[in-house]
Structures are given as C-alpha cells and as structure tokens.
Amino acid sequence: MINNITHQITDLIAKLKGKQNIWILSGAGISAPSGIPTYRDHSGQWKAGNPIQHNDFIQQEASRQRYWARSMVGFPTTHLASPNAAHQAITQLQQHGLLSQITTQNVDRLHSAAGAEDVIDLHGRLDQVVCLSCKIVSKREDYQPRLIKLNPSLTEYAAKLLPDGDAEVDDFDMSQIRIPPCESCGGVIMPDVVFFGGTVPKPRVETAFRTLEKADCLLVVGSSLTVYSGFRFPRWANKNKIPVYAINQGEMRGSELFDLILEDSCEKALPKITNELTAI
Ligand SMILES: [Zn+2]
The missing domain is CATH 3.30.1600 (SIR2/SIRT2 'Small Domain')
Incomplete structure (x- = not known):
C-alpha cells in the first residue's frame, strides 16, 4: 500500500510538472485535519x-x-480552526503562479485564512x-x-x-x-x-466555469464529489479533454472521469507535491 502511494505521488508530480493553470476543487477532506467535522465518512455514509x-x-x-x-x-x-499544511501548500502553488483558480465546496474560509486569493466559495461562507x-x-x-x-x-x-x-x-x-x-x-x-437542497448562485458557477475553460488540468482535493454542485466541474473537464486528477481517501463519485486518483491524505501528500513543483 505504501509503495503504491509513493508510486502514485511520483506519477501525479510528473503529470502536474510544467502545468501553470491548475484548477483546484477542494472539499471537506482538506479541512478534516483542522478539526472541521465532515458530513460523510470514507465510504460515503452520513x-x-x-x-x-x-x-x-x-x-x-x-x-x-x-x-x-x-x-x-x-x-x-x-x-x-486554523488552516493546515494542505491549505498552505495550495497557497504556495498559487503564489508561484501555478494555479488558475481555487474553488472550494467548504464554507470554513480556511483557504483564505492560509493566504490564498480570489477563492470561489461555492457553497458560501x-x-x-x-x-x-x-x-x-x-x-x-x-x-x-x-x-x-x-x-x-x-x-x-x-x-x-x-x-x-x-x-x-x-x-x-x-x-x-x-x-x-x-x-x-x-x-x-x-x-x-448554501444548504443541501439550496442553489449555488449562478454568477458564482459562471465565474468558476470561465476560469475552468482556461485550465490545463483539474485537481480535486479531499472530496468524494457526492454533491452535484462540485461534481459538474470534473465532469465538464473530462468531456472537454482537460485531464482530471484527485487526492482523496475513500470512494469517489465518477471515478471513471479521473486520469489519476492519489489515495492519500491531502495534508501529507500536498506539501510533498508542492515542494517538487515549486523547486527551482
Ligand atoms: Zn434585514
């Protein structure tokens, strides 16, 4: 298992290397190590x-x-709650000019607390x-x-x-x-x-899609994509030949859309990946 994860990390780094418009979609899994409770466990149960x-x-x-x-x-x-190493790693990628957009399904504002800019809070704050x-x-x-x-x-x-x-x-x-x-x-x-059964405001979704159109890949971080409002982005990307990757533990909706799924904790994997991608 460990060898498998090491192999997956190397693979993901190779795929992300040279990309300068990475589009990030984050979910509850990134904030769990910060003590924010998640709605679903690894098998997707409430x-x-x-x-x-x-x-x-x-x-x-x-x-x-x-x-x-x-x-x-x-x-x-x-x-x-404070941002953790995964939020910080994403901010670092943004500061190195490697990201086109950070979109989050989380309402905790921890990306912004970690210094990230222009975050789309899909489900509000x-x-x-x-x-x-x-x-x-x-x-x-x-x-x-x-x-x-x-x-x-x-x-x-x-x-x-x-x-x-x-x-x-x-x-x-x-x-x-x-x-x-x-x-x-x-x-x-x-x-x-935005509660369950509520609607994400249209301008927010449109801004997200506008940036996704210019992305060179989509990276899902800590989300099983069970909620449609997040799922539509990887689905659109896959349809439009934009490679889709994920760092997530547990089952995922639409796993056939992904070019690679790294089954590791975001907090452990992202700093390693960021170090490689930002090394001079
Ligand atoms: Zn009033």
Missing part, C-alpha cells in the same frame, strides 16, 4: 444525523431553532450571515453574542458538553431557542451558506 435542508430552514421555525442551537454551540470550534428580507450581510461572530444573550439556558447546557458533543445538543428542548432577528429590518437571519 455521519451524525442528516444536515439541514434549505426548504426546512426557510419554512420552519423549529428547523431554524435546531440549526442555531447547534451552530451556537459549535461556533467556537469552527471559528477558531460560515463567517457571514445574511438577512432573508433585506439581504444585508454581517459577520457571524457579531451574531454569536446576540444568540448567547437570548439563550442563557442553552449557554449553560453547552458549557457542560464536550467540545465535540454536537449531537448531544439535540437533547436540549429546542422550542426554547430564541433567534435574534435582523437588526435593520427584523427579518429572518440565515448563515451565508
């Missing part, structure tokens, strides 16, 4: 309950209560909230004290949970949760992210 659905959030107060209760408790973990009525965007960190202030009993309950006790929040009586409204218009506040 972990710890289904994530929230877009229509439920829009239509049901109870769904919003459940979301904000979990979000309030989980916020410190995601807010304090968790560091912002948006009002569904007046569309005003504000910082998620400014919303946290408002949530805490309105929900002292949850604050007390959460203090007793372990840092990874996300699922146990569900034992709390959610009907007690009070959700702070928009400060400008009193409207419903939503995280600035």
Whole structure:
C-alpha cells in the first residue's frame, strides 16, 4: 500500500510538472485535519444525523431553532480552526503562479485564512450571515453574542458538553431557542451558506466555469464529489479533454472521469507535491 502511494505521488508530480493553470476543487477532506467535522465518512455514509435542508430552514421555525442551537454551540470550534499544511501548500502553488483558480465546496474560509486569493466559495461562507428580507450581510461572530444573550439556558447546557458533543445538543428542548432577528429590518437571519437542497448562485458557477475553460488540468482535493454542485466541474473537464486528477481517501463519485486518483491524505501528500513543483 505504501509503495503504491509513493508510486502514485511520483506519477501525479510528473503529470502536474510544467502545468501553470491548475484548477483546484477542494472539499471537506482538506479541512478534516483542522478539526472541521465532515458530513460523510470514507465510504460515503452520513455521519451524525442528516444536515439541514434549505426548504426546512426557510419554512420552519423549529428547523431554524435546531440549526442555531447547534451552530451556537459549535461556533467556537469552527471559528477558531486554523488552516493546515494542505491549505498552505495550495497557497504556495498559487503564489508561484501555478494555479488558475481555487474553488472550494467548504464554507470554513480556511483557504483564505492560509493566504490564498480570489477563492470561489461555492457553497458560501460560515463567517457571514445574511438577512432573508433585506439581504444585508454581517459577520457571524457579531451574531454569536446576540444568540448567547437570548439563550442563557442553552449557554449553560453547552458549557457542560464536550467540545465535540454536537449531537448531544439535540437533547436540549429546542422550542426554547430564541433567534435574534435582523437588526435593520427584523427579518429572518440565515448563515451565508448554501444548504443541501439550496442553489449555488449562478454568477458564482459562471465565474468558476470561465476560469475552468482556461485550465490545463483539474485537481480535486479531499472530496468524494457526492454533491452535484462540485461534481459538474470534473465532469465538464473530462468531456472537454482537460485531464482530471484527485487526492482523496475513500470512494469517489465518477471515478471513471479521473486520469489519476492519489489515495492519500491531502495534508501529507500536498506539501510533498508542492515542494517538487515549486523547486527551482
Ligand atoms: Zn434585514
């Protein structure tokens, strides 16, 4: 297995060498070593309950209560997460002028925290909230004290949970949760992210495709591509004779589209690959 991985890394380096318009698509696997929980495990099964659905959030107060209760408790973990060696390696590739675009399915902003520029946050960003009525965007960190202030009993309950006790929040009586409204218009506040069942804004997808058209290869990093919004890019690339590679552990959707899949952790493999590609 180890020999196999070494062989795959050498192979991938050879394929990437000389390319100056590498188009990166990253997913949850790149942020897992930073402590960001992933929705699916290596075999593609759901972990710890289904994530929230877009229509439920829009239509049901109870769904919003459940979301904000979990979000309030989980916020410190995601807010304090730092980029890891894989994010840093990708930034290094960008600074060496080897990338045409970084597109991420993650909402954690860790590419940007690692110094990457012009990142397309396909599914939005968790560091912002948006009002569904007046569309005003504000910082998620400014919303946290408002949530805490309105929900002292949850604050007390959460203090007793372990840092990874996300699922146990569900034992709390959610009907007690009070959700702070928009400060400008009193409207419903939503995280600035695309939930499952929601739609990625069209201009964002168009920008991504515009850059992909000029790419000389596509590299998937830490994604099983189970979600269509990400899957369409490798599928389009493959159709248009742009080679598609991946660094990902576990099963992948559409593996026949790939010219090479390196089954290693992004955090281990990417720094090695970057060192080779940026060596003078
Ligand atoms: Zn508003």
